[in-house]
Structure formats: structure tokens, C-alpha cells
Amino acid sequence: SGAKADIYMKDGELIQIGETGKTPVILECRATPGHTNGCMSFVWHKNTSVFTGDTLLIRGCGRTDFQQGSSDKLYTSIQTKIFTLPDDYRVYPAHDYTGQLYSSILEEKTHNSRLTKSRDEFIQIMANLKLSHPKQIDKALPANLMCGLQGDV
Template sequence: MAFTGDALLIRGCGRTDFQLGSSNTLYLSVHSKIFTLPDDCLLYPAHDYTGQTVTTVEEEKRLNPRLSKSLKEFVEIMSNLNLPYPKQIDHALPANLVCGLQDMPGNQH
């Protein structure tokens, strides 16, 4: 089994239009790290909006409407999602970028 976070979602993937995102990097990472696992490997995403909790490498390679495409097609899809700007991203992004490091003893920012 593997935990995919927000990189690979069930029949989807994380956004790449903010937080230093890169469609190229996401695609290459999923294809080189996750899609090279055995086809029957269970994948658990960080969340799902439809109540699904698990998928497999084989299912996502075959059925994922974004990541089953070529790199060029994937980048085009991700460039044209036209999703709304997340309401709390201006507060969450700075915290995500330091990953809680500001609270570590001896940390010098």
C-alpha cells in the first residue's frame, strides 16, 4: 500500500496552480514513483470528495482522466481547469511553505 497525499487522488490529482505547483513535476513524479508500483498496490489519497477511500495503481493508470494521458495532454488539462481560488490559501500557503519549522527550537528564520 501507499499513501499518495494530494498528489494522486482517486480519478484525479492535486492542483498545480498555486503553492509553487508544477504540472510537469506532478505528472513525472506520479508516473515514476506511484505508477511503477505493482498494479495491485492499494493507494490511499489524502482525501476524496465522493467518499471513496482506496484505489489501485492499475485502476488509476487505466481510469484516471488526467494522469492516464500523455504529459503534454496532462499539462494542457491542468492549465485549463479554471478552478476558483481557494478561500483560505493566502493564510495556509505561508504556513505550508515552512511546514511548521518556525516552531522548532533553534530554528533560525
């Protein structure tokens, strides 16, 4: 379809997404590539929270074996863009397979078994996950690359 995003956010950019009461909700955009090249995390400093998408999950992280993923980039993103936040910041991932809603920076630094390792160990762990091919990936990948649009737009 040739579809493209209307707005491209830049690393470090501040965006307003609404307000709570009369106070604007301002998020800091942080580029966190690795799961995909375009992954972004959003920090809500006023609420001591970070929304990590599939970059950082609770006790895990996004897979890197498709969608232009890179274990090396993912490790760097998490260590330099997320784990540099204060320990008390809450981590809200895009999803969790056990039903947990959030974690914290300190909890993930301490208990995330993939990320308590060195870069080389992390890359090896990710290479050896041997995850099954997602059922809808052949539809999802092209849709993701076209902003979810299909056909002529």
C-alpha cells in the same frame, strides 16, 4: 517565524512510523513533487499500499496552479514514482471529495482521465482547469511554508 522541519526525508529513505503487533511499520519515502515542490509519497510494501497525499487522488491529482506547483513535475512523479508500483497496490490519497477511501494502481492507470493522457495533454488539461481560489489559501500557504507555525517560535 523561520520555522523548519525537524527531519527532512530523502527520496528512497526508509522510515519506521510504528508497529503492527510486533512488526515494525517501514515506509519507503518517494519524492513526488508537482502539487508542491516538497510532496512525498510513502510506500508500505508489506501492506501493498502507497500514501500519496495530494499528488495522486482517486480519479484525479493535486492542482498545480499555486504552491510552486508544476504540471510537468507532477506527471513525471506519478508516472515514475507511483505508477511503477505493482498494479495491486492500494492508493490512499490525503482526501477524496466523493468519500472513497482508496483505489489501486491499476484502477488509476486505467480510469484516471487526466493520467491516461500523454504528458503534453496532461499539462494542457491542468492549465485549463480554471479552479477557484481556495478560501483559506492566503493563510494556508504561509503556514505550510513554516511547518504550520506562525509568529515567533
